[in-house]
Ligand SMILES: [Zn+2]
């Protein structure tokens with residue numbers, strides 16, 4: 177999107193996406209005939225004008241001086257574009273467009289637009305999507321956006337800015353950008369957030385500064401569950417964290433399957449009633465789609481914005497948002513409270529862009545609570561250094577301890593050779609307690625192991641899956657229905673799935689692919705339901721790695737802590 | 746400014762082949778273009794219609810459109826490297842719409858090798874100019890980017906001075922006007938004597954009907970260009986080749 181540089185009657189320089197006189201601010205007296213990228217215009221404003229102004233006692237110059245100065249500056253570039261000249265605006269009796277919008281209180285489109293852009297930062301492509309959803313023309317949407325900018329409620333900014341000698345993406349914070357020669361000189365494209373639309377030094381963002389909520393609400397919060405003792409305890413601590421003026425971030429470290437999400441609902445209700453906007457974020461959309469109905473059920477009269485890549489409606493209204501961390505990049509200082517689920521999971525963990533985006537979606541003085549069963553090293557360090565408060569939820573609601581993994585030493589794991597010896601018998605024993613989920617460290621091991629198990633256990637129903645398997649969703653559905661005796665999987669089933677009665681075997685638990693978090697998460701699949709609160713976790717490997725040791729320590733510590741507090745029997 | 750692309754390509758040339766790259770069209774197979782993608786998109790078993798560049802069955806010389814006289818007439822030959830579909834289409838769209846012109850480096854070697862095996866050596870390369878308004882917004886012309894890659898790989902000089910004529914009006918209105926715009930007479934050569942008696946490759950990213958190439962070629966013919974060969978990254982497939990299910 178390009179902008180026309182404008183000069184108004186107070187000799188202030190500004191810019192507008194339009195040159196038609198009925199769309200220009202009524203104060204504009206001249207504009208440049210050639211529209212330019214915003215990055216260039218900002219450059220003009222900063223370098224050619226401010227420097228000059230600060231050098232002189234009297235900052236007010238004659239319009240012709242300002243005009244010439246700008247032309248001289250631009251002509252220095254020797255761009256291969258048409259000649260740049262100033263054009264005069266002849267405003268004989270032209271209504272001010274801003275007055276019209278302001279007075280037209282019944283303009284439903286204008287209201288709908290404003291409800292959907294609060295706290296957002298949007299590319300031109302995003303605005304075009306919004307135009308389609310509201311059945312408006314692109315031009316109308318840009319007019320609305322420009323009006324908010326003129327009113328100081330929003331601003332336009334280049335998506336990628338030159339900072340010192342490098343570039344920085346303003347949407348995701350990335351500084352490692354691809355530079356290329358444009359007709360305006362060097363330009364840069366961000367690859368880190370390209371999946372949600374193009375971001376370059378020649379494109380712009382519309383950034384709306386307004387809060388998602390206008391003031392306190394009267395939200396009816398009707399939970400369909402009763403918090404367990406452990407949850408109640410954690411919930412009170414979350415509540416205290418919300419009201420504490422000093423701590424900005426906290427970590428809720430929960431046992432796998434302890435119900436950490438619901439613990440946050442009372443605090444969310446409190447925040448909304450205070451007029452504070454709330455975001456539930458998670459790295460993956462299946463987590464979002466899992467939380468959405470639970471949240472909607474407990475906040476029955478309230479519309480929850482649900483934003484994921486597969487959602488059909490991209491723009492929704494309301495102060496309670498549920499979004500993947502990718503979608504969070506479309507918000508800027510928008511939320512008073514953020515609950516960030518699974519901080520240690522892909523693709524959020526290790527993505528500078530997504531971490532930056534989440535932090536910048538938080539308003540000044542806002543609260544950020546990370547939820548996880550397996551905190552990242554950075555998270556633990558922050559707790560240790562006192563930068564982050566720690567809240568623990570060490571017990572499951574059925575008051576049984578977490579199953580502690582058993583290590584069986586075996587050295588025939590690199591090649592599937594059939595299930596000989598001790599652990600072959602072990603699998604038969606496991607199967608008596610429930611279906612067996614076998615984790616392998618590599619996709620290439622899935623099929624050989626399926627074959628090997630089929631030979632060893634003829635007549636058993638044996639299947640397997642991995643991330644790029646096209647039959648994955650059907651197989652997982654069957655797995656949830658308990659239709660397999662043995663299911664072989666890569667880490668795709670590591671998190672967020674509850675399989676009644678499941679027993680776990682990790683083949684090659686000493687593989688570098690399995691860090692302590694993955695191991696704790698895999699072990700955490702066992703014993704999640706009231707009907708089957710117990711079960712076995714077996715780590716099979718040649719050696720005991722420190723990740724395996726740490727995983728066992730974490731689980732044992734969680735149980736010990738829960739026992740001390742009297743939260744398990 | 747025109748020289749910028751040439752220099753940029755040269756500077757980064759050294760870095761191009763440094764690692765084992767993945768296939769640029771599917772991201773999985775062996776790069777720069779895996780065997781599957783070569784079969785799927787480059788379609789070496791198919792001919793190219795000599796008039797418009799469309800991919801046609803190997804039995805024919807020209808496509809049905811061109812046989813019926815509906816194809817370009819000002820070009821000596823038109824050819825296209827591959828079929829505008831799937832991973833190849835996505836690749837071209839990433840260059841154009843996701844502002845990733847540097848991607849051209851990943852295919853400049855195999856594309857140039859192919860081009861020189863199909864077309865005679867010429868005096869220079871001409872890129873189809875873009876609409877001024879679109880160029881202003883995108884900041885680069887993808888045809889120029891492709892031309893620069895060919896220039897670097899093959900050493901053929903780049904000829905400039907062809908411009909697209911248009912009246913500038915509101916940005917928003919322009920795209921509709923553009924569609925209505927008749928291409929004939931839409932191009933102008935600034936210094937006709939530069940093209941007198943020359944042979945050229947005329948470069949564009951994608952061709953469908955060949956009408957854009959034809960309009961530029963007409964302007965070039967008028968200033969005495971002797972031979973004009975159209976060259977594109979991708980073209981359509983003749984309809985009778987498309988299975989009924991599609
Ligand atoms: Zn970015």
Ligand SMILES: [Zn+2]
Nearest residue numbers: 768771779782
């Ligand atoms: Zn490929």
Ligand SMILES: [Zn+2]
Nearest residue numbers: 794797808811
């Ligand atoms: Zn043809």
